[in-house]
Amino acid sequence: MSTVLQEAGAGFVLIPPRSKAPTYKGWQRNPKPLAEAFQHAANGGNVGLLGGHNGLILLDADAHADKVLAAEPRLSRTVRIFRRNAPDRAKWIVRIAGELPPSKKAHGIIEVLATGTQGVIVGVHDSGAAIEYDGDTIITLTATDVAALWRTLTGEELGRTRRRDDAPPPDAEAVQRSMGLVATVLEAGTIKADAWQPYDNGGRLAELTHCPFVERTAEPNRQHGAEGKAFVIVHADGRIGAGCHSARCQHAIAAHGGSGWALLKEIAGYKPHTDDMAHARLLVEQLRGWVRRTDLAEQVPIVKQSDTGYRTRDTDTAVADAILDIAHERGRLERLPLSLRDLRARAGLGSANTAACALDRLLGWYVVKHPVSERKAWEAELYDLNPAIVAAAEDALQLAYIARSSATDTRFLDQANQRAIYATAPLVTHRQHDAFTASMTPITEEELQARIDARKARIEAGEDVRPIERSRYRRRLAAILPSAGRGVLRMIDALATEGSSTKAKLIDLLNVSPSSLSRLVSRAVDLGLVEADRHT
Ligand SMILES: [Zn+2]
Incomplete structure (x- = not known):
């Protein structure tokens, strides 16, 4: 044989x-x-x-x-x-x-x-x-x-008929519950589905508008066309299944262990602890504000900037923002699959290569590669938002929470209201300014230890909070003296060359927006480097 x-x-x-x-x-x-x-x-x-x-x-x-x-x-x-x-x-x-x-x-x-x-x-x-x-x-x-x-x-067709063995009686309540769970999972991954259709004696089937399994195939950026659509099935007894008619996706599902539903939940970033996702999304909103306010020239490594200055501010900001969109959709800040094609489309860039260059400039300080022991050929490269930036966002959220709690009765606030307060509390906006700039607020070893101890006590008391990771605070500990940042240095350079100068002239010289200049000036004033006259 x-x-x-x-x-x-x-x-x-x-x-x-x-x-x-x-x-x-x-x-x-x-x-x-x-x-x-x-x-x-x-x-x-x-x-x-x-x-x-x-x-x-x-x-x-x-x-x-x-x-x-x-x-x-x-x-x-x-x-x-x-x-x-x-x-x-x-x-x-x-x-x-x-x-x-x-x-x-x-x-x-x-x-x-x-x-x-x-x-x-x-x-x-x-x-x-x-x-x-x-x-x-x-x-x-x-x-x-x-x-x-x-x-x-x-006596049946082999084609699309379901297994004949032991079909259980339809269970309308179980089907309804499962449809609810499917909706939650799809929402978690912002995966769009067409309307539910009746399926096989009491079950339901919904086709997915775009196939989510493609991202786990050998060609994660190529959707498939006529060869078939991905779908979710709720069987009559409430069991949930998911799959795709494309052979490429079937391979990916088989490689993942055979359950399309399990893979779909993973792709959607679905975790039963929805609180974690809500929290991650609040952090994303914090980071979004920071991206909008930050002069990326101070963050992008100078070796990755052009010889003639930083000329990719708009592109880099758009890509940084697109990454936050992806984080929001996933409800998480790590293990983000960043495909160049996706970034290009979200940031409205001319080519995937432009997205690749921008991603490279953001690498190391804004996003870091997610550590994996082994990446399979069909798996997308995964990235984490830089834990140091996330830690600072956590701080800002914490402070916003304290500000909110002391200001109002929180019992009747829904999430939308909370978000609005996070965004407008003066303490937050002030604190973000410190925490997010290259000159992070210094934290002493004693302060950090006290925080770790307090968090441990909460965990021991049975609260569902995460332990503080010391490594996340490394940058803060190192920031004993706030660094001025490149933008401030450029401004001082301009002032040294020109003597005293008006805002309009500096804006022109430095090629920055009025708000960026205000920020540079206030930082330089804080550091005792320049004197500002409010009327110029
Ligand atoms: Zn597919």
């Missing part, structure tokens, strides 16, 4: 002894070669045939193998897998010419083991019986032949 399998280009799956299920991830897309399968079998392991690989599938009769054979007599000429303690069972290996039939099971009648599945062909069954084979050729059939066999045996 090994020769015929080798010639047929079979792919194999390594399975523990006496088991029928592989225990490693990604077996659906990583067929093992014959030599490795041989070695594994020689060591006592079981070996499966990977369904669909090079057109090879298994037709599995787990009862009444004779009926299957009667319905498709050509199977008597192909390799048969069997064991002696189960004479009415058999698996036949078949090569499919052209399109593959779907993988599908009709319990007690027949199972088609094609893409995404495997069937044990070598080893020992759980019962202790050896798995044997006979035959030395593999016949070729078509998907149409398999569909005809399926129709003969089950």
